[in-house]
Amino acid sequence: MGRKMVSKTLELIFDFGSPNAYLALKVLPDILARTGAELVITPALLGGIFKATGNKPPFVQYAEAPVKMAYEQLEMKRFITKHGLTAWRMNPHFPVNTLLIMRGAMVAAD
Numbered sequence: 001m002g003r004k005m006v007s008k009t010l011e012l013i014f015d016f017g018s019p020n021a022y023l024a025l026k027v028l029p030d031i032l033a034r035t036g037a038e039l040v041i042t043p044a045l046l047g048g049i050f051k052a053t054g055n056k057p058p059f060v061q062y063a064e065a066p067v068k069m070a071y072e073q074l075e076m077k078r079f080i081t082k083h084g085l086t087a088w089r090m091n092p093h094f095p096v097n098t099l100l101i102m103r104g105a106m107v108a109a110d
Contacts, residue, residue, distance in 0.1 A: 008037035015046035016105070017098035019076070019090065027083050043105035045098070059095065 014021045062069040
């Protein structure tokens with residue numbers, strides 16, 4: 001019997017303003033090389049997703065729970081250290097409005 005070829009695709013839903021999306025993008029090349037998967041980047045306005053789903057960004061959600069925000073920041077530091085992302089710097093202007101650049105990315109994707 002012949003072996004059936006299976007196509008592997010990894011989709012990254014991406015917003016330029018998301019630190020987590022950026023960090024994921026930095027580690028994906030190794031994962032793609034190891035798995036043979038193809039990367040598809042889908043631009044999406046994260047603020048719109050939050051609004052549509054009734055969620056809030058962590059810095060808003062955890063505003064009154066500083067321990068939760070501190071833990072989220074600790075997890076981010078652990079991820080950065082584990083993957084050797086020594087050039088990482090949090091945008092000093094975070095959060096940023098990415099509406100125009102994300103619209104441009106969506107048009108470019110089409």
